[in-house]
Amino acid sequence: MKPVIGLEVHIELKTRSKMFCGCSADYFGKKPNTHTCPVCLGLPGALPVPNKKAIEWCVMLGMALNCKIPHFSKFDRKNYFYPDLPKGYQISQYDEPFCVNGSIKLSTGKKIRIRRVHMEEDTAKLVHELGNQKSTRSTSSGQEIKNQKDEGYSLIDFNRSGVPLAEIVTEPDFDDAKDVKEYLQKIQQIARYLEISNADMEKGDMRLEPNISLSKDGKLPSYKIEVKNINSFRFVEKAIEFEIRRQTEILQKGQTPIQETRGWDEAKQKTISQRTKEEASDYRYFPEPDIPPIRWAKSQISNLKSQMRELPKEKFKRFKKDYELSDYDTEILTRETTIADYFEDAVRIGKNKNIDAKKIAKFIMNRKPSIEEVLPAKLVRNIESATTYVNINEEEIKITVKKVLKNNSQAVEDFKKGKTQALQYLVGSVMRALKGKVDPRVVIEAIENELK
């Protein structure tokens, strides 16, 4: 039996404002219900107006995933009732998304087809609590404190309601959890390179929902299981591998797994049934009457393309070629744009001082300097001083060491008793006496030889 896996990935865009209103989209850790307005609270009569930047970023993401960008696109309403969705529908895209028919290549050479990338809005955040807590209740006579005994309830924070989400949907092209993980890492890297999302899974900027089923004959199975609540790279493989085992057991008994949505429970290390999956037609999608459709001129698309930042694949190629680095070094230096930019800044500065890119690459990888604290210019100075020790001949070092040891017998005694500060003091004295730059490691070696 062969696993058949498709993926839906949601990426929260880091625009300043929400998808359809001007409220701040930066909700993480903020006081609840302080980023709301009639639009994102779903109050009657409010008019949603789409965020241009969010749409452009969605299109850029699509282009980075080799999608085609149709010249015409529109928003639709996806109808369902849930307390985190105040309007009773989510504004999404149904049959005319911004990006279609893309693909991405994994390191094995396997091609994953991207069916679509579309734009939608995030829901509010629900907090579930068990009762026995005081709650305030608005009444005509003002606020009344009520003690709610053992009454479970849920709380809603609408700060996240309406935050722009780009959804990337693949074809069911995965057959193993490792490929899924690599795909997700690539998506995360692309989103960060484009600077459209922090794509941090733990914070919920990037969420994934795999659809998993098993095929006996290579054909698409008649059912699929959607798994939610996977909020870390560590859980991805575990959740998928668990589902494959669970479904294998059911199929081996001659049964078919029930089509449903399950959630990953990290504490129990298994997936748990959440609800039986509704048919797509139950959402009764229809075109959003409040938002006129989008039509792109060819020049707009090519303009967006030219504004796109260099993608991981392109940067990798360029680094290898321009700096003559190995695959391994290039891979590490281009994993994140912050490191890549840091390296390139240092290379630019190093050029004037005849320090070549390879030396800088090695230094960054071996010493792992703190990018925030050691600025590129300082890094280059560090490399300079580490490599320009004056060549003092061994005999001179030996003589100086002897002299210093003789004049500092107390420190020598302390060192022999195991005090490490004493060694530092001796090394410092030798280096001062030599007046030139000398590698402290050479001095230490000379002192240790002398004291043997």
Place this chain on the structure above:
Amino acid sequence: MKINVKHVAKLANLPLSNEEEKKFEKQLNEVLSYVEKLNEKDVENIEETNQTTGLENVTREDINTICFAQDEALSNSKKNHNGMFKIPKIF
């Protein structure tokens, strides 16, 4: 076309009594057959659309506007707790 009133009621989140189910089933079927009259019209040479304004590309710049204060946002809530809307438990 016959309507499945139970299914429609469920999707609309409406609890219906048996009598109401019968009543609305009849009414909704009448509405459907009335709308079906549209099928009699020849639309062969008419371009498809789903809007009537003719507007396109109405967007806004990514700029922040002033939001409600927390107490304003919660002012119409039946119940609230710790600055959040309070509702009967979901799970």
